Amino acid sequence: MQLVFEKRAAFSRQTQVLVPIVSFVVSLLLGAILLLASNVNPLTAYAAMATGALRAWTETLVKAIPLMLAGLGVTIAFKMQFWNIGAEGQIVLGGVAAAWVALFWANGLPAWTLLPTALLVGILAGALWAGLPAVLKAYFKVDETLTTLMLNYVAILFAQHLYYGPWRDPKGYGFPGSAPFPEAAWLPRLAGRVHYGLIFALILAFVLWFVLQRTRWGFELRIIGENQTAARYLGIEIARNIVLALLLSGAISGLAGACEALGVLHRLQHGLALGYGYTAIIVAWMAQLNPLAVPFVALLMAGLLVGGDQVQLSMRLPAAVGVVLQGLVLFPLLAGNLFTEYRLRVIRSGSARVKEA
């Protein structure tokens, strides 16, 4: 007897929904082993994390916003099999550009235009930062995984240089960070520190779903991701579409950074590069690249982060427990995805060759 993987004719919908849920449960089980090993009752710890994340619900939402936005940005790129792992840098540069407008354009612009201009420039910066590797990939076939990754460090170091150096607030008592933005550049808040970025994210989730599923362009992007040869036969312009999609991908991550700077931090300082760009990849993958699922998964991941912070306070457990759970969730997910594409078949001994599916 022999076990053989056989390609499915079509992706299995049920497994696509089931796999992320099972994966999350598996990551909780793996985390439970870790907690047990360090003499903590996992049920108590998880209950404390959940109640902590719910009690601090505004903070959970605050952390969910950049994850939603960057998760959506990553989704577009991944949909075309473009491995943009540069969301982190795109977020940071979006924040830097927004900060630039907020700090230095206030005198030249009417007050009411300051905020929209800052958001727009942040969006543009994110788009350009993703556009560069996209052009290199589309026209010169340069591997995007490595270029997007390298550009993260360039963006982070550039931002650090600014708030440790030329943009540092002289009245900041030596703390690294720019001067606070004028209030005209602040993104309004809804509750607690939750800002309008939440509304942008929810609208964008719906718009992206619509674009990807219901428009001609979305269809082209999906074909490019699924089968480049077919796309070429259909006369789809692959290179141009890669660049356009990546400009959009970076733009949304840039918006995430701009919102973070203008809505949460109110100055340029440490706090833009907290790893949201990497967690966004977990978000996109767990949402199975479905824009409508992204906000929910982002909320769950933000809950793990805030829950981790809460058990650090209440149970004196390391806050990293949330990050560990985030990191563990993808392994069962990646393994499980095999079953959306393949089915396991048992072959009796003696039977000769596997028939092609």
Add this chain to the structure above:
Amino acid sequence: MLDLLTSILAITLRAGTSLVYATVGEIYTERSGVLNLGIEGMMMLGALSAFAVAYHTGSLLLAFLIAGLVGGLMAALHAFITVTMRGNQVVSGLSVTLAGTGLASYLGQRLGPASNNYYLAGMVGPKLLPLAIRPLADWPLLGALFNQDVITYLMYLLVPLAWFYMYKTRAGLNLRAVGENPRTADAMGIDVTRVRYGYTILGGILTGLGGAHLTLAYTPGWAENITGGRGWIVIALVIFAMWNPGRSIWGALIFGGINAIQFRLQAAGTVIPAAFLNMSPYLVTVLMLVIITVSSTARHQIGAPAALGKAYMREDK
């Protein structure tokens, strides 16, 4: 002046050791066709476990062994996900990094002594000290090569051996065949799965050892985020070395050298912003990548393994 250069070279080698181990490891992994972006996580967890073991047992040897084991286990997980389960290599590697750094941070706050709230940070453990080889160590400049610790001395052997193994042995040829064209390699009777598992795990072991060198020798002690992005630099160094383990030393020396020079510059209070110095390696890597890719002749001579990042399944046609 000569003394200054000697000391910069000595620091460069010390700073570069962890990078060379991980770079050689990742070159072997990638040559088999597996991209492992989990270096940062494996190195971090290797660094943590090495220090924790050394702190509690006092044995440096055991600490290095455990660090290698931990790195190897994490790499085995990556191999299982990507080779057996055909999971996406980019995403799996990122998960290794996220899980590894998260676990290290968690354990760093659990494995310390009760008197320090179970924190490992700030604790003093055994250190791997440099072992000067006299009289060579007294030479001007090159003496820096002979005033290092055992792990760095072993690095002098590792690099040429890794080169020899890859280009001059049958096993090395098989490895390269699997990374270039797994289907042909399979037809030649090479066990693709076994080769990919083997070299991915080897990469993890070497990366774990590199991490151990950080907490036991280079900057002894545990600190949150001790690898500070070194794992990502390694991904760049592999390109820099053009997948040739013999060249791994140069990139690591340049990166280590930038560290060392920056150290000196800051001490001297110069105005050159450190950020731009720090940025240059990443920009150079992007540039290198473009040059390698665009010049097709270069690609033929030195290029990346053709099957890098692609899962192989016999059943597919």
